[in-house]
Amino acid sequence: MLSSSRAALVAAAAKLPRLVTRYGYCTTAAGERQQQKPLSPKITTHPTRNDRAKDPRWKDIDMTRAADEADVVIVGGGPAGLSAACRLAQLNAEKGTEMRIVVLEKASSVGAHIMSGACLDPKGLVELFPDWQERGAPLHTPVTGDKFYMLTEKRAIPLPLLPGMPMHNHGNYIVRLGNVVAWLGEQAESLGVEVYPGVAAAEVLYTEDGSAVKGVATNDVGIAKDGSPKDSFERGMEFHCKQLIIAEGTHGHLAKHLINRYDLRAGREPQTYGIGFKELWELSEDRWRPGYVEHGVGWPLDSGTYGGYFIYHLNEGSPLAAVGFVVGLDYSNPYLSPFHEFQQFKHHPHVAAALTGGKRIGYGARALNEGGVQSLPKLTFPGGCLVGCTAGMINVPKVKGTHNAMKSGSLAAEAVHEAIGSGEIEPATYEEALRNSWVYKELHSVRNIRPSFHLLNGRLGMFGGMAYTGAVWYFTRGREPWTFSHGGTDHEKLLPAKDCKPKDYPKPDNVLSFDLLSSVALTSTNHDHDQPPHLTLYDDSVPGQVNLSVYDGPEQRFCPAGVYEYVELDDGSKRLQINAQNCIHCKTCDIKDPTQNINWVTPQGGEGPAYNGILIMTTELQKSPQVDMKGFLLRYETFKGRSGWKKRWAVLCDFCLYLYKEQTSKECFYALLLPNSRVTQSHDSSGQYRSSI
């Protein structure tokens, strides 16, 4: 039965010369390949799933990689990774040790993959750079007002925000996190760290006996969509390091691989996640309240679905506000679309009041971790450690994780520095340091709030969670002796489609709510179309057999970028089409796929979204010009018919020779590009050496 429908699929695909959808994604290569290998509809052409050693197209390609050595390699240039880098550089300066520190960041520039618009607790930053204000860290908007609401379909009920409650934001800053990260990158570079944006770490390298991590390899470039080598093929390079710090953010792909390999989750709960959306709005001036922070829960999410919203009003000159929405990925209805819940939310009278008259100028989405201490894996492995959201340190009720990420980066740096000094393979002191720090105390105190949502089997839902927070947590502050469990992984919680009701979402009005495709366009995401899709499947037949037939293809709905599409073929059957170009690197598919068949790997470096909120890195450029040499030179000049040697002040800088009339002249009158010129020596009667340029 299955093979006959497969044969029909193949026959249909072979007949199609070109299948172009509204995304403009071509499946010609796939169609042509069908004729050679008619047994399975090949979706995954990525080299991680197709061994190139056995592929005849790769027979004559040289697969050797260049290798370089560093002391510490940090994968990921976000708050955690850059804090670790800065702290390491600071330790080296303090203790007089020398280390080569390399940060690899897959975005084209530092901060471009950071979804901006955050409410930052400056604790982590202050410890790293006590003089952050003098250094110009872009924390411009202190929080001036703070409110919490419960939304019903028509009303917004304000709930009291008492000091000490996690949602209380006094002392915090509203920032564009991409700018803060870009600033951190500048600090790291000025401390001597090598930061390489546009480079994706694609593979972990192990020692000969496979026991310890010895480094990473960057991605290959120039592989065609069908997996064959292009003319521009170039192998990635290897970095061999003493310690590897993984700072990839929530559900990083190398972290996933390392966690599996070293069984870092043994004895701990699996990680649970949420998907966070964020839109940047230019409000109409009269509705803009700079410094105002609002959080809330409720409509349109039903009581069984965890989630909430935030609105942060920035104060950086223009009336910008960040509007965010989080949906817990432990939802059970496969017909739920987090994106559409978000769009519907903006129509609530209370929210619409703030946004009306404004204009949406940015959109982005990213998975965030919600597991807290229960889900923290073992943080170290032979040869490295995990920092920040990759391990999972978000304080869920506070909706803040950056301060924890930065602190964990600093602590990891200290442990790594010690390990390199003593020759230890595993930076074991890191985990203990974290347990003794305020990060752990904070996470421990709020550990029961998120799972309290599941109290009484989730029947009380959000009310249960809030009741617990107000009635129990406010008094015990986490000192209660019990620890609630999350009750399993997010992907296991998805119910079959037949057991659930389809959801009917209203059409976007293009004023407050928008459609998916125009939202994705706002992320400015892009990937080279002619490369194997980086959303790889372990088994190409599973989407049709399981995802679609049992769960009605939930990936069409939980992906915030429209990557997954079930297209109908001529014979009426449906085939999964992966529009990898749209991907915004949120990792939700890898998390929520009920069969865990999707494995996100990194595409070529420099690709993906380009979120604004990125400061232009100017430290290297604004440095005062480095003068290589200066002194007096005699120059043979002709002036008003008379020729002679004149003494001029010369400055050599940036391969250019600048001549000034006097040593004190402000402007040069002559500039000579040296690389273009040749020096010849002549010897005159007076015994002086002269050079002609």
Next chain:
Amino acid sequence: KYIHIINKADMAASKGLKILVGCKRVIDYAVKVRVKPDRSGVVTEGVKHSMNPFDEIAVEEAVRMKEKKLAGEAVAISVGPPQSQETLRTALAMGIDRAIHVEIPLAQLEKLQPIHVSKLLAKVCESEKPDLVILGKQAIDDDCNQTGQMLAALLDWPQATFASKIEPSQDSKQLRVTREVDGGLETIDVSVPAVVTSDLRLNEPRYATLPNIMKAKKKPLAKMSPDQLGVDLQPRQEVISVEDPPVRKAGAKVESVEDLVGKLREKGLVK
């Protein structure tokens, strides 16, 4: 001064052409561009920038000519703000030997026009004396398609624009350039020195990989200013306003030919 002479009759045997390649730093082609609220231009701050795609093709062509031993030296030049250095670093990572950055202060940047850029390039050509200047046919931010042509006129050099292929001519004394024109392809022979502008199908640029980026840090990058080159950047044009294109009105679907004819009649388009 060392004077560079090329023996035109012996091009193949000489140490190769010297190529000057122009690169412009523009907003990345995949970015969703936004008009500034005051309608004076588009938002550029914090927005992802990269090398103009046609310039990437020009850089790739210069590097390929070097690899084929047609060229001896390739120099990249960029006229722009301090951040243009990053663009030049990318060019160096692709295989260019050295780079020149003509730095334009931010105040004058928005008013910079192809006429100014071509004058600056002409001045640099006077001292650099390249045999071949390859520019991208147009920049994707202003779509002017003027700089290459103006430069050729200022230098009084022959020009071959919209090149889709560059190779030595049959007698090896000139360059044979295939151009993409409205009617198809036109092949012409140009004598050097000449200006060529690259079109899309000239080549597919290589990736700037990390080992090459690291090597490029050591390659020379010289800085100049328009004053040093003696070029006046007085704007010749004034931008009155920049606006979003009109919002596309929704279409209507019809079920049959009769419906279509009826709708056309309604609109008065058909009698």
